[in-house]
Amino acid sequence: MELRPILATLRRHKVILWLLMLEIALSCAIICNGVFLIVQRLQHMDMPSGIAERELVQIQQAPIEPPADRFARAQEDLATLRQIPGVQAVAMSNQVPFGGASSNGNVMLSPTQPHPTLNAAEYFGENLVQTMGLQLVAGRPLRPDEYVNADVVIKALADGNDKGFPMPMLVSQALATRLWPQQNPLGKLLWLAPTASFRVVGVVATLARANAYNIATAQYSMIIPVHMGADKDQSYLLRTRPADRQQVIAAAVAALKHADPTRVITHMRAYDEIRSDYFKDDRAMAGILVSVIVALLLVTGLGIVGLASFWVSQRRKQIGIRRALGATRTDILHYFQTENFLIVTLGIVIGMVLAYGLSLWLMLHYELPHLPGIYFPVGALALWAIGQLAVLGPALRAAAVPPVVATRSV
Amino acid sequence: MFGYYLDLALRSLKRNKVLTTLMVLALALGIGATITTLAVLRLLSGDPIPQKSAQLFYPQLDPYPANQPFSRSGKRVPYLMSYIDAMNLIHARKAERQAAMAMSQVKLTPPSGVGKPFYAQGVLTTTDFFPMFDAPFQYGSGWTAADDEGRAQVAVIAGSLNDKLFGGANSVGRMIRIEDHDFRIIGVLRTWAPQPRFYAVHLGGHSYGEGDAVFVPLQGARADDLMPSTMMGYGKSIDVEHLETAPAIWLGLWVQLPNAADVAAYKMFLGNYAKEQVALGRYQRTDTALSGLMEWMRSEHVVPDDVRLQAGLAFGFLLICVVNTVGLLLAKCLRRSREIGVRRALGASRGAIFTQFMVEAAIVGVAGGVLGLVFAELGLWGIRHQPAQYASLAHLDLSMFLFTFVVALLASLVAGLLPAWRACVVAPAPQLKAV
Structure with a gap:
């Protein structure tokens, strides 16, 4: 042409x-x-959450009359939920990936450091690795005997008492790589307060934060062996087969109501809804x-x-x-x-x-x-x-x- | 003469239906997109309290330790206040009105038989909140400074909550159970939901949407252990049992300062207060800040970035539509050189030709505006069905309605300038020769 x-x-x-x-x-x-x-x-x-999204349901409840011992109540509830047919694992967590409401800590690599190195999500709760379906890539999971009740930890922190520390913890791979590039993170120490030290005993592949606004820091997470008591901010997480989720939710709500008829169920949803809500x-x-x-x-x-x-x-x-x-x-x-x-x-x-x-x-x-x-x-x-x-x-x-x-x- | 141009323009537009439709459609799409996003932007960045906003100010103090600045850069003054500082400023009464506030997600238990307990957004605040923010009462009134100090268990509830619990009847004097403590209702608000909810920036909860359900005196509510939604510590840890004395910031403070002299005096007072606290050993920094309401909304990015981005995008889109219209109008006008030549030869002045073509452009603009309005309504309907927080607020008001036509007319006249100029400089002789 x-x-x-x-x-x-x-x-x-x-x-x-x-x-x-x-x-x-x-x-x-x-x-x-x-x-x-x-x-x-x-x-x-x-953005990956690192958890078995299709297999999880979340239930949040609030007691009308605060239980005498909220830690004992949490254990009773978890035992009740474990009995529900179709439930493969249960856990109580203070937050879930993309859940919005978050709990975070300032991480330091030495107790005297003036500025924290970074901020990372603090996941509390037993059996999280199994229930959330996290992939452990190094080290070992947290053992039940390593868990401490939250009130004990808070008191120790308030008194500046370092008894019980360093505590074991799990970190996400992203956090480990950021804090100790090119090094084996197992056995390393970090501080969340001048008196609160933690030793890394295991690494999970991925675990997103509840408030993952920034893609660069979205995967900085820690799992700390602390028991939270049953209250409105905690979530019961149940793992089940994807097809059973709605039945499990109904059965779990019924079982929780049966154990304490006066409590209010504030949230009950399959995890899919949490993700879709977060990214709306x-x-x-x-x-x-x-x-x-x-x-x-x-x-x-x-x-x-x-x-x-x-x-x-x-x-x-x-x-x-x-x-x-x-x-x-x-x-x-x-x-x-x-x-x-x-x-x-x-x-x-x-x-x-x-x-x-x-x-x-x-x-x-x-x-x-x-x-x-x-x-x-x-x-x-x-x-x-x-x-x-x-x-x-x-x-x-x-x-x-x-x-x-x-x-x-x- | 104008009637004649109108007639000519309509004839010309009718002669070339496809081109005309294209022009109107393109302009309408641009106008529709622009008006949709502008309506949302205007709604979100509007003045939440127009009659008062010029008098409302947000003071900030910095109790953070020297080696632990609030922000990494060390330049930001903390955006919340500790209880001690908030109370000191309230008791100093240096402003015409002053109120401290915190948000709290609270469990409400309806009077027996009305329904199940549920969670609602509560505000813990002090007496001046209602008069300072012009919150309108349907029944009763707010509480007094004495109620604040006496830790009174009283509550003001929103009209919507009153409808839900008491069927809209005057509920003053009735009891409401908040977080398992009984509070006596002393006031019921009319519908009151400033957009954005300026007083709650950084305190937790949403910026747009429904108003808060229940308001309780800060000290009385804290005596019952109602917890604020947001708290930030600057000590070793936050002792939530003793939040009042803990090294933590969790309150927002607003003050009403009627004129510039008051503002200057208050700035001075804040500076002196900070110096005093340094002398007392409580503070290690003397940084303070005092922002007006609208300035505060801007600096804290209350309007989502997404919305501003969308508006920018829509303007780019409109620009392309205008360029498109220029091209099409020009194509039309070049085709009519002969007609122009004849009109010029018969005595029409350049001005007359120019006006004729501008009238044609304006007709395209008005048609584009009408269709654009339809597109804008469609766009807003689409936005209302989006899951965003502000979605339900999206609508077109009268001023935006009129603005649409101004934009449409302006866009089409700008688009018509070049073609009309080209038309009026056509030399009549060569055109006539060809006939």
Whole structure:
């Protein structure tokens, strides 16, 4: 295909050419950054929790009359729940991944350090590894005899008493790698308060935090052998087969109510609901972004259709002459397709610069990472596709112009 | 003359239905997207209490130890206050009104026979809360400073809670069980839910949506061990049994300062207070801050970033739609060179041609605005069905309704400028020759 006649024609329609290029460039800039934002949301929503999500149910309850001994009550409840048919394991936890309400501690690598090294989630509760289906990649799980009641620990902390420390703990792989890169974390010590030291006895592959806002720190978690008493902030977690979840919830609520008819069940849900609830804003944003980008492509496409149709009808006579001089229908079709490809390519080149600028601006105003290079070809491909699709109709109409047009006066 | 242009424009638009539809549709999509996101943004970043916001201020103090700054950079003043400091500032009465507050998720037990216990959002606060924030009473009133000091077991409840528990009847004097303690109802609020819920920033709970259900005196509620939703410690650990004296921040304090002189005086007072505390050995830093309500909403990013991003995106989209319309209008106008030539030859001035084309653009704009309004309503309907916190609030008010047409008209007139200018500089002679 000879490019020269196309360029010569375009040179005579500078204003419309510029407008088309501008429109394509703006679309390109928005599409590159928009798709990046969508992918970011999807990645965020896809964050691993490390637990057996499809097999877990959560029940939260609140006693009307506070039990005389909330630790004994927790053990009784757990024993009751263990009896329910279909339940494979039970645990009580102070938080669940993506649960929202979180409990976190400031981690120090020495007791005299002025600033904490980082902040990590503190999971309390027995039997969490088995119930949540965590994968232990090094060391050993926590033993039942290592667990201490929360009130004992709180009192020791308040008194500045270091009896009972260091306590054993499990850490997530991400936390271990961050604190002791390239080293074996087993046996290492860390401090959550100047008097509270902990020794790492095991490492779990993944365990996300309850408030995993930041993808970089979302997997910093610790499991500490502390028993919490039964209260409204604790969750009973039950592991079961995915198909049995609703029955298990119903049976567990009935059993808990039977043990204490006055208590209030505040939450009862399969874990899936917790995840979907936590990421609802991301889902909403991704949905809105997708609709805007689709609308954008539509508008750009319609614009190209409009201008191409105008061009075709304006050049009917030229087309007729070319046909009369021996150009085939395919030649005419290719002419308009090539012309569109050229314009879109020019637009994309400008668009790349705009996309880069927009990405810098977004980084400045919103906490966003740099736009990775891969999104530039994605935007380009989308626009080339839209351009070719939009020009096809007008180009076919142009190809259908009969050579006899050339002989008519206008 | 205008009627004639209108007639010409309508004829021209009718002649080329596909192009006209494309222009109107593209403009309407842009307008619809922009108005949808702007309506949400306006709603979320609006003034929660327009009649008072200029007088409301949020003081901050820094009780954190020298070697343990509140923020890593050491530049931020803590955004909550310890009980001791909050009480000192309240008792100093240096502002016209002042109230401390904390949020608490509380268990409410209805009077026997009305239903099961349930959880609701409670506010622990002090006497000035209601007059300072203009909370309207349906029945009864708030409590007094004496009730605060006397740890009175009284409560003000929201109208919605009153409807739920007492069928909307005057419940003043009745009892309500909060976290297993009896409180006497002394007031019932009318519907009151500032958006955003400015007074609860950093205290826990949601920023948008329904109002809080129950309000109780801070000291009285703490005597019954009601726990605040958020607390941050700066000591070895937080002794939750003695939160009042623990090295922990868990209260928000708001003050009402009617004029600039009061604000300056209060700033001075805060600075002196911090210096005094340093002298007493309680503090190691003298940093303080005093922010106005709207300034505080902005600095604390109460409006979700997502919403601002969406609005920006929509404006980009509108820009593309306008460029698109310019192109299509231009294409149309270039096709009509001959018509323009004839009109010029018959005596129409350049101004007349320019006006004619602008009228045509304006008609496209108005049509785009009407259709854009339909798209905006559709968009808002879509947002209301999104699971976001603020979703249920999304709607179009009269001013946004009018604004839509202003935006549409402006967009189309800007889009019409270039084509109209090109049209009016068409030289009549060559066009006539070709006929």
